[in-house]
Amino acid sequence: MSDLPGIVITGASGRMGQMLIKTVLDSDKARLVGVVERAGHDWVGRDVGEAMGGAALGVTVTDEPLEAFAKAQAVIDFTAPAATVQFAKLAAQARAVHVIGTTGMTEDDIAQLEPCARHAVIVRAGNMSLGVNLLTLLTKKVAAALDEEFDIEVVEYHHRHKVDAPSGTALMLGEAAAEGRGVSLTDVADRGRDGITGARKRGDIGFTAIRGGDIIGEHDVMFACDGEQIILRHKATDRSLFAKGALRAALWGQDQKPGEYDMLDVLGL
Ligand SMILES: NC(=O)C1=CN([C@@H]2O[C@H](COP(=O)(O)OP(=O)(O)OC[C@H]3O[C@@H](n4cnc5c(N)ncnc54)[C@H](OP(=O)(O)O)[C@@H]3O)[C@@H](O)[C@H]2O)C=CC1
Ligand SMILES: O=C(O)C1=N[C@H](C(=O)O)C[C@H](O)C1
Secondary structure (H helix, E strand, C coil), rough: CCCCCCEEEEECHHHHHHHHHHHHCCCCCEEEEEEECCCCCCCCCCCCCHHHCCCCCCEEEEECHHHHCCCCCCECCCCCCHHHHHHHHHHHHHEEEEEECCCCCHHHHEEEEEEEECEEEEEECCCCHHHHHHHHEEEEEEEHHHHCEEEEEEEEEEECCCCCCCCHHHHHHHHHHHHHHCCCCCHHHCCCCCCCCCCCCCCEEEEEECCCCCCCCEEEEEEECCCEEEEEEECCCCCCHHHHHHHHHHHHHCCCCCEEEEEHHHHHC
């Protein structure tokens, strides 16, 4: 039996679930010890390698998360808010590191993570890439350097299947911009323009969500004033970027005390 950290992937059949499984299998720093799907899913009870259309891997898809988490050192979870809140409670019970990539969580969902983080490490980020996390720091810096003559707009572009808006990344960038300006994002966010909206309010941070085709994830932060615009941009061209970041977080979490962390902690930025 290898002593590499054992990883469980939830939402195994999803776009990120399958990418995460491949990433763990390709890694020489971790081993795949379980995969979870929801009860009634046709992958449950099948070998995950075969379910993904390849050779058997000796790991059976289960709909019993606690049983799977109990055998693991970390759970990597890119699913949906309701599922993630439940998984957090079970990961805490199993004392497994819980890496959360799920976006679209409400404040109430996030508040429910707090008691779980007293027992286990939680690493949560709306984007697990180095580039985006660096971009949050640049955004904060630029926002701090410019006054409200510059309107801040966050534009995000994603594939047609994405169910939440603004994206988790757009909200991270909006938070960074608000922090740079020394304001609360809740007070200045303008998240949905339609109809006779009136003129733009000075100091607002606007969000626009584009959905189409197979766009993996692109984000612009625009600072626009009369006569000039500055645009900071990140473009993801491969989902494996997020999976590699999540696995890095799962391994980093092995040496941390229980608590809530983000990718800036993991990356040391
Ligand atoms: N932080 C980051 O870096 C990134 C975050 N994401 C986020 O990850 C999440 C997943 O994205 P993606 O893989 O594209 O989405 P998919 O829809 O492809 O996959 C979601 C998976 O979660 C499962 N799931 C949903 N609800 C539940 C539930 N209640 N119980 C158990 N399983 C559930 C789905 O199962 P079923 O098919 O049966 O519904 C599916 O397998 C999104 O929130 C997305 O924004 C994505 C990329 C990067
Ligand atoms: O749903 C996606 O695909 C993505 N979601 C994350 C987000 O909401 O920001 C990260 C990435 O952009 C892909």
